Amino acid sequence: MLLPVVPSSPLPVASDFSTLSWQDLRTAVQACTRCAISKTRTQTVFGTGNQQAAWMVIGEAPGAxxxxxxxxxxxxAGQLLNNMLLAIGMPRETVYIANVLKCRPPNNRDPQVDEAANCRGYLERQIALVNPTLILVVGRIAAQNLLQTTAPLARLxxxxxxxxxxxTPVVVTYHPAYLLRQPSDKRKAWQDLLFAREVFARHAQSPH
Incomplete structure (x- = not known):
């Protein structure tokens, strides 16, 4: 008789982390071995910035x-992101920055579905702890993962x-690494940033 296959590491749900403090969440991420990329990372990349920020920036995954x-x-790419934020009056140190994945995928490949699922609870807890007024998502993969959609970036x-x-209100724009390869789209990214600032101003009128 065939026995059912039981996953050795079940996918997490947000409630696994819903009571964790910043330090406990960071410790959980550092110790995470939920998927194979934990074996190839140098270290985890948790996030950085103002933990009470009004803006949160979410990207795809760590690079080399x-x-x-x-x-x-x-x-x-980080320097370009800094410049983009500064152009709308949001210096890097005033926002909180995190990625969908906390480990670098080998050779910077796209995250796999199970990898994003394994990290999702961590990101959701970060969002809950920051409690931002606005989330700016950079890049197609980050946007699709956060919003749980397959829609292309142009539609988002x-x-x-x-x-x-x-x-939380979310605005989507291009990833800075893409803009370095396709500088002709920087004008569109600027339009996205102005739109994000408008959305933020509208929601900032209510208590943060």
Missing amino acids: EEDRQGEPFVGK RGQEHRAPVSG
């Missing part, structure tokens, strides 16, 4: 430099979305 330094959005831009669990 982030894996080495343990901080999201460093290097050229220019709209106000809501994060599924928290209900």
